[in-house]
Amino acid sequence: MQPQTPEQNSKNPAELGIWIFILFDMCIFALYFWVYAWGKANHPEMYAEGQATLNNLYGGLNTIVLLISSYFMASAVQAARNYELQRFQLLIKLTMLGGFTFFVVKLFEYHEKIDAGFNIISNEFYRNYFSFTGFHLLHVLFGFGFLTYLLLGIKDEKQAGGKIIQIEGVGLYWHMVDLLWVVLFSLIYLVP
Amino acid sequence: MNALLKDKLLITLFVLLGLTALSWLSLNQVDASPEILGSFIIALAFLKLRIILIHFMELKKASIAIRLTFEAWSIAVAGITISIYLI
Numbered sequence: 001m002q003p004q005t006p007e008q009n010s011k012n013p014a015e016l017g018i019w020i021f022i023l024f025d026m027c028i029f030a031l032y033f034w035v036y037a038w039g040k041a042n043h044p045e046m047y048a049e050g051q052a053t054l055n056n057l058y059g060g061l062n063t064i065v066l067l068i069s070s071y072f073m074a075s076a077v078q079a080a081r082n083y084e085l086q087r088f089q090l091l092i093k094l095t096m097l098g099g100f101t102f103f104v105v106k107l108f109e110y111h112e113k114i115d116a117g118f119n120i121i122s123n124e125f126y127r128n129y130f131s132f133t134g135f136h137l138l139h140v141l142f143g144f145g146f147l148t149y150l151l152l153g154i155k156d157e158k159q160a161g162g163k164i165i166q167i168e169g170v171g172l173y174w175h176m177v178d179l180l181w182v183v184l185f186s187l188i189y190l191v192p
Numbered sequence: 193m194n195a196l197l198k199d200k201l202l203i204t205l206f207v208l209l210g211l212t213a214l215s216w217l218s219l220n221q222v223d224a225s226p227e228i229l230g231s232f233i234i235a236l237a238f239l240k241l242r243i244i245l246i247h248f249m250e251l252k253k254a255s256i257a258i259r260l261t262f263e264a265w266s267i268a269v270a271g272i273t274i275s276i277y278l279i
Contacts, residue, residue, distance in 0.1 A: 013250040017256050023265065030269045037276040063212055078201070132199040143193045164200070172249050178242040182212075187235035190215055191277065192226040 014168035022176045025139075029180050032132045038188055039124050050125030051189065053118065058109045059189040062102050063181060067099025070178040076098075077171045080164055083157040088167075092151050095174065099144045106137050129188060136184060139177050148169045204247040211240050231274050238270035 031179035040047040110130070113119075120130040150170055153159050160167070215236045222229060245251045247267065251259050 013253055017253070023261060024263060026269075030265070030272075033269065033273050034276055037273050041276060041279040060212070060216060064209065065267075067205060067208050067212070070244065070248050071201055074201045126239075175244055175248045178248075179241045182208075182240045182244070183234075183237045186215060186233050187273075190219060190229040190233050192219070 009145065014097050015165055018169040022172055025176060026180070029136075032128075032135075033183060033187060036128050036132065039128060040191075044123060046123055047125050048128065048192075050118075050123070053111070053113070053116065054129075054189055055109065056189050058105055059185045062105050063185045064104070065098050065101045066178045067086070068180050069095045069102075070175050073171050077168055080154075080160045080167045081159050085157045085160050088160055089151060092111070092147055094148050095146045096144060096151070099140055099174075102140055103137065103144070106133070106140075111128045122129065132184060133188070136177070136180055139180070143170075143174050143177050146173060154190075207222060208240055208243060211236055211243075230277055231245070234277060235270065236255050238266055238273075242266050251274055 072094040075097060076088050079085075079088040079091055087165045113126075113130075118126050120127055147170065150163075150167060154163060154167075195212050218229060218232060222232075224232075234258055242263075245262055
């Protein structure tokens with residue numbers, strides 16, 4: 001079977017609808033970025049104190065984990081286009097491992113904060129921290145579900161080739177989850 | 193080794209990891225005002241976002257309308273975010 005390319009399958013990698021959905025979701029997060037930046041600009045001491053309680057190692061680790069899982073996902077899409085079923089399945093599993101690791105690290109981080117007495121109603125900084133990263137974590141969970149669907153629903157090379165649009169769509173969603181975290185990590189954990 | 197070098201996705205990953213390290217290191221190594229440092233880190237974040245869009249999400253292979261939309265989003269959101277941060 002000949003390897004597929006986005007040009008052969010459709011005009012774009014994945015369907016237009018998924019791009020529109022991703023754009024919509026990114027616009028929602030853009031509002032979050034601006035709300036956070038606005039809060040930081042107006043209450044610099046509160047945000048500095050709150051940021052000082054965060055552990056950059058957790059945030060940094062999660063950034064590295066998601067970037068690597070994005071690499072695996074992009075590679076999985078290539079494998080599917082080449083009808084390499086075993087390689088596709090392995091790469092999907094590695095992508096899921098990245099997502100699971102992110103989830104565990106995030107839960108551990110939340111637990112640490114709550115144990116230290118901080119929660120979503122502590123102040124504006126923690127409201128933004130918990131709600132924005134929590135909403136992102138929800139996206140990770142949905143992505144994990146989509147990846148599970150790919151892993152369980154594609155059993156042979158023909159299926160992999162036939163569902164390439166769906167695979168590309170899930171890939172786009174997962175990369176969106178990654179790129180949103182990249183900005184969230186920088187804004188919340190790093191920006192002084 | 194050659195196969196690794198030909199893996200453009202792997203190169204993209206290394207670039208992204210390198211930019212992440214640069215953001216982190218700039219906090220401790222660069223002697224600049226918080227505003228300049230913060231704007232630099234936000235700009236780096238959106239550069240990484242664009243790299244993910246172009247190379248992982250294959251935006252370069254999408255239609256011109258989709259590509260322009262997401263490029264415009266990246267520039268506009270980065271600019272507005274930095275502007276609000278600097279208020």
